[in-house]
Amino acid sequence: MTDQSQQLESITQKEYKAGFVTDIEAESLPPGLSEDVVREISRIKGEPEFMLEWRLKAYRHWLTMDTPEWAHVHYPEIDYQQISYYSAPKKKDDGPKSLDEVDPELLRTYEKLGVPLDERARLAGVAVDAVFDSVSVASTFQDKLAEEGIIFMPISQAVKEHPELIEKYLGSVVPYKDNFYAALNSAVFSDGSFVYIPKGVRCPMELSTYFRINAANTGQFERTLIVADDDSYVSYLEGCTAPMRDENQLHAAVVELVAMDRAQIKYSTVQNWYPGDENGKGGIYNFVTKRAACRGESSKVSWTQVETGSAITWKYPSVVLQGDNSIGEFYSVAVTNNMQQADTGTKMIHLGKNTSSTIISKGISAGRSQNAYRGLVRVGPNAENARNYTECDSLLMGDKCGAHTFPYIEVKNPTAKVEHEASTSKISEDQLFYCKQRGLDAEDAVSMIVNGFCKQVIRELPMEFAVEAQNLLGLSLEGSVG
Amino acid sequence: MLEIKNLHASVEGKEILRGINMTVNPGEVHAIMGPNGAGKSTLSNVLAGREGYEVTQGEVIYKGENLLDLEPEERAQRGVFLAFQYPVEIPGVSNIYLLKAALNAVRKYQGLDEVDAIDFLNLVRDRMKLVKMDEQFLHRNVNEGFSGGEKKRNEILQMAVLEPALAILDETDSGLDIDALRVVAEGVNALRAEDRSIVMITHYQRLLDHIVPDFVHVLSEGKIVKSGDKELAKELEKSGYSWVHDAPEGQTA
Ligand SMILES: Nc1ncnc2c1ncn2[C@@H]1O[C@H](COP(=O)(O)OP(=O)(O)O)[C@@H](O)[C@H]1O
Ligand SMILES: [Mg+2]
Numbered sequence: 204m205t206d207q208s209q210q211l212e213s214i215t216q217k218e219y220k221a222g223f224v225t226d227i228e229a230e231s232l233p234p235g236l237s238e239d240v241v242r243e244i245s246r247i248k249g250e251p252e253f254m255l256e257w258r259l260k261a262y263r264h265w266l267t268m269d270t271p272e273w274a275h276v277h278y279p280e281i282d283y284q285q286i287s288y289y290s291a292p293k294k295k296d297d298g299p300k301s302l303d304e305v306d307p308e309l310l311r312t313y314e315k316l317g318v319p320l321d322e323r324a325r326l327a328g329v330a331v332d333a334v335f336d337s338v339s340v341a342s343t344f345q346d347k348l349a350e351e352g353i354i355f356m357p358i359s360q361a362v363k364e365h366p367e368l369i370e371k372y373l374g375s376v377v378p379y380k381d382n383f384y385a386a387l388n389s390a391v392f393s394d395g396s397f398v399y400i401p402k403g404v405r406c407p408m409e410l411s412t413y414f415r416i417n418a419a420n421t422g423q424f425e426r427t428l429i430v431a432d433d434d435s436y437v438s439y440l441e442g443c444t445a446p447m448r449d450e451n452q453l454h455a456a457v458v459e460l461v462a463m464d465r466a467q468i469k470y471s472t473v474q475n476w477y478p479g480d481e482n483g484k485g486g487i488y489n490f491v492t493k494r495a496a497c498r499g500e501s502s503k504v505s506w507t508q509v510e511t512g513s514a515i516t517w518k519y520p521s522v523v524l525q526g527d528n529s530i531g532e533f534y535s536v537a538v539t540n541n542m543q544q545a546d547t548g549t550k551m552i553h554l555g556k557n558t559s560s561t562i563i564s565k566g567i568s569a570g571r572s573q574n575a576y577r578g579l580v581r582v583g584p585n586a587e588n589a590r591n592y593t594e595c596d597s598l599l600m601g602d603k604c605g606a607h608t609f610p611y612i613e614v615k616n617p618t619a620k621v622e623h624e625a626s627t628s629k630i631s632e633d634q635l636f637y638c639k640q641r642g643l644d645a646e647d648a649v650s651m652i653v654n655g656f657c658k659q660v661i662r663e664l665p666m667e668f669a670v671e672a673q674n675l676l677g678l679s680l681e682g683s684v685g
Numbered sequence: 686m687l688e689i690k691n692l693h694a695s696v697e698g699k700e701i702l703r704g705i706n707m708t709v710n711p712g713e714v715h716a717i718m719g720p721n722g723a724g725k726s727t728l729s730n731v732l733a734g735r736e737g738y739e740v741t742q743g744e745v746i747y748k749g750e751n752l753l754d755l756e757p758e759e760r761a762q763r764g765v766f767l768a769f770q771y772p773v774e775i776p777g778v779s780n781i782y783l784l785k786a787a788l789n790a791v792r793k794y795q796g797l798d799e800v801d802a803i804d805f806l807n808l809v810r811d812r813m814k815l816v817k818m819d820e821q822f823l824h825r826n827v828n829e830g831f832s833g834g835e836k837k838r839n840e841i842l843q844m845a846v847l848e849p850a851l852a853i854l855d856e857t858d859s860g861l862d863i864d865a866l867r868v869v870a871e872g873v874n875a876l877r878a879e880d881r882s883i884v885m886i887t888h889y890q891r892l893l894d895h896i897v898p899d900f901v902h903v904l905s906e907g908k909i910v911k912s913g914d915k916e917l918a919k920e921l922e923k924s925g926y927s928w929v930h931d932a933p934e935g936q937t938a
Contacts, residue, residue: 633773636735639734639757640760641847642761642790642847643758643786644756647790655778657777658778
């Protein structure tokens with residue numbers, strides 16, 4: 204190994220700062236999965252009958268399915284009977300009505316993670332739903348948002364308070380039969396966020412959900428549903444962390460977005476689940492189904508993700524472009540280090556006329572990690588004048604990691620224009636020396652070069668998140684002068 | 686300022702520098718001339734601390750310190766600046782960002798606070814005039830899509846902002862047309878100062894018409910074979926390098 208790759212290796216060995224455990228009494232279901240467990244989850248949550256029925260259908264279907272094996276990831280078989288499907292901090296009554304009732308230990312946890320829940324301490328522009336293991340523990344600014352007719356609440360609360368919306372939209376983008384993990388999630392999902400933006404409303408603040416896995420041996424199966432009605436706009440942020448544990452933990456989420464006529468949804472993720480140690484011990488299995496339906500004409504959905512955590516990431520935030528003139532975007536930075544594996548990308552399904560999509564994917568691999576981009580661009584027979592632009596760049600740090608690109612293009616309409624560009628590069632010795640000769644130490648030099656590599660994606664993030672993402676990447680802050 | 690004593694260095698086991706001796710005092714401008722392959726870039730890379738060069742003998746004293754013991758960034762922070770023969774592109778990183786990071790790295794070493802945003806902009810704008818660069822260059826990615834001349838001017842801009850004590854200019858004139866050469870030379874001349882030394886590496890005499898050196902050295906096969914004042918350069922111009930060494934000209938540097 205050269206000096207340079209040694210140097211890169213030491214720079215990329217960063218401590219995982221969110222790895223602490225909150226000592227809190229929890230109520231958990233014993234490990235194991237059965238119809239009774241599904242019923243019990245539904246009972247604990249006090250759900251209406253339709254919800255239980257749906258869960259049971261999903262569960263029965265899941266039993267008939269096999270684990271997908273096509274991704275470029277390897278892990279021992281998961282024993283689904285060893286996992287607990289529900290864990291929640293013990294609480295006195297029916298859940299916190301205000302922050303004063305939230306366990307101070309939980310408030311401290313989020314404080315420590317840099318997500319203070321106290322509304323006065325928050326940046327005024329961001330409302331947070333905090334999901335701790337299987338339940339939402341606090342949700343801020345609900346009242347203020349309600350004044351605009353915006354619904355932003357834990358999905359378990361929405362199931363009870365807005366059953367008509369849930370029944371109409373849940374599973375309408377990702378049906379429970381969609382895939383193995385989506386079926387599992389549909390059967391046992393515990394919490395997550397629900398957002399409804401009424402017609403013509405521009406959501407006045409960023410909405411965010413902060414997911415935290417704390418308990419050992421539990422899976423987290425959250426479900427997020429965002430519906431943006433005609434002419435509305437919302438920007439939604441999602442952050443995730445977990446303690447350092449030697450066992451792998453499963454996180455199988457489903458996110459569904461629905462954009463009606465001229466509605467816009469901007470969905471940003473900074474995923475920092477515990478990645479496991481440098482030998483690949485522990486870490487989160489992040490098997491996620493994220494899909495958006497651009498149902499209305501001229502609607503638009505942008506997915507922006509910065510994926511730095513998880514032992515394994517398997518996710519393909521996708522957009523189904525149904526409405527004419529609708530737009531789908533996917534901006535992604537996926538960083539893998541040590542023994543991490545990522546197989547991530549997107550699907551852009553063009554169905555309506557004059558639909559367009561943009562895919563910018565930046566993969567950074569270090570250590571002995573494997574980083575794959577997998578993307579599908581499909582243009583249906585009726586999608587006149589569909590446009591896609593895909594750019595897929597990989598950066599290798601060191602010589603023991605891998606970068607892979609699997610683009611799939613299916614075009615059934617001759618008027619489509621689909622462009623694909625791909626590159627693989629290394630941080631060159633010339634670049635490093637040039638920066639050092641200007642006085643930057645190796646760490647700052649690498650940060651700067653990586654930052655430059657990711658710039659097209661980072662600049663799509665809302666400001667507050669961009670800062671967090673850059674810190675996470677160990678990047679110095681560009682943009683204050685440039 | 687700089688004292689090079691019996692410096693030997695090799696690359697991949699092949700000895701390139703074979704006993705260089707040179708003393709540069711504050712305020713002096715030295716020109717090092719020599720045919721392609723003589724070891725000019727090797728000397729500048731060794732002085733700047735690039736990986737891959739093994740110093741087998743000799744020492745280099747810079748401001749009383751053993752330069753060869755320092756990391757490249759430590760040398761830069763102490764005021765050693767190399768204008769690259771081939772400036773490097775850094776995609777996605779704006780020119781102004783690199784400039785600011787570089788200036789702050791030097792300031793940090795000097796125990797100063799980070800530069801104030803307004804002061805910095807004023808400084809950069811002022812220095813851009815020296816090399817007649819347009820402000821839009823600040824927001825372009827470092828050297829990406831720059832013409833040869835723009836890259837070289839950009840190197841001098843960095844030098845003007847960082848105000849090094851010792852500047853080594855490696856073939857800053859090559860690839861420039863006469864107008865660009867004049868601009869670059871005027872920029873360098875404006876940066877001549879009592880407390881700043883400049884080592885100019887060039888293949889051609891014409892640069893020395895614009896930046897008049899105090900001393901000229903001829904480097905051949907890894908050794909300084911002749912030293913003198915600016916008249917030496919004129920002699921070389923007439924007779925070529927053949928009298929110092931039978932190297933064919935015009936090979937790749
Ligand atoms: N990285 C390297 N690997 C192998 N040989 C090198 C390397 N760098 C320089 N050399 C050799 O060292 C000699 C001097 O090169 P250089 O210092 O670039 O000359 P100049 O700048 O005077 O044209 C040449 O023979 C060149 O081939
Ligand atoms: Mg050279």
